[in-house]
Amino acid sequence: MQGYREDLAYIHDAGFRDYALKAAPGLLQMLRKNGVTDGLVVDLGCGSGRWAAELNRAGYRVLGVDQSAAMIGLARKIAPHSKFKIASLLRTALPSCDAITSVGECLNYCFDEKNSREELNRLFERARRALRPGGVLVFDIAEPARIPRSMPQTKWIEGRDWSLFVTISGDRDQNTLQREIVCFRKLGRLYRRNQEIHNLRLYRANDLIRDLAQYGFAAREISGYGAFRFPPGIAGVLAIRKPLV
Helix, strand or coil: CCCCCHHHHHHHHHHHCHHHHHHHHHHHHHHHHCCCCCCEEEEECCCCCHHHHHHHHCCCEEEEEECCHHHHHHHHHHCCCCEEEECCCCCCCCCCEEEEEECCCHHHECCCCCCCHHHHHHHHHHHHHHEEEEEEEEEEEECHHHCCCCCCEEEEEECCCEEEEEEEEEECCCCEEEEEEEEEEEECCEEEEEEEEEEEECCCHHHHHHHHHHCCEEEEEECEECCEECCCCEEEEEEEECCCC
C-alpha cells in the first residue's frame, strides 16, 4: 500500500516540515554527544529530506529511504547532496554506517503490510550489523496512548494553497490507529481532491527497548530531541550499539 502520493507529499512538506526542523538541533546534539561527529547517517522514512538537508549542513553524509516516490522526488531537490532510494524502511538493505535515524513515527506505518514487532526486531538485528561499535540508532514511535479517547476524532487543517480533513480512529485491543485523510491542493484556480488511508501499528517504547537489548544495544527512552518535546502519545528511543566483546 503506497502512501504520501504527490499531493499529500507536497502538503506534508508545506505544512508539517516543522517537526523535522525543530527536532534537528536536538538530534544533532545527540549524535555529537554520543561520538557521531561525522560519517554516514541512514534516515529511515526520510520524507521530503528536511532532516537530511540539516545533516548535510552539519557535515554528515546521508542515505535517505522512503516508500513514497513523491517524497523522494522532493527530497532530491531539498537535500541534493544526499543519496535517496525508494524502498520499505523495514526491509531495505542497510550499509555500514555511523547512525540510523527515523523521525516522525515512521516505524509505525503499515505501508509495508509486514509491519509487526517481529519485523522491527529483524530491523534492529540488521541495524546492529550495519552500525559501527558506538553507533547510534534513534527514533520516535506512536504508542497506544496515541489513540483518541473519543472516536472518531476529526480535524480540519489548512494552509495557503491546501487543506486537509482527517478522521482518526483506533482499536485499543489491537493497538492500531487509522487516519483517513482527504486532501485538497490548489492547482491554478481549482482545487484537486485526493484521499489516503494510513494505518499504524502502535508500540510501547519499553517493549522495543527490551528487544534492542537482545541485539547488542544499550537503549533508553527519551521524551524529545533536545528542547523539542514529543507530542502526547509519542515516545523516543536512543540506542547505542555496544562494542563487540
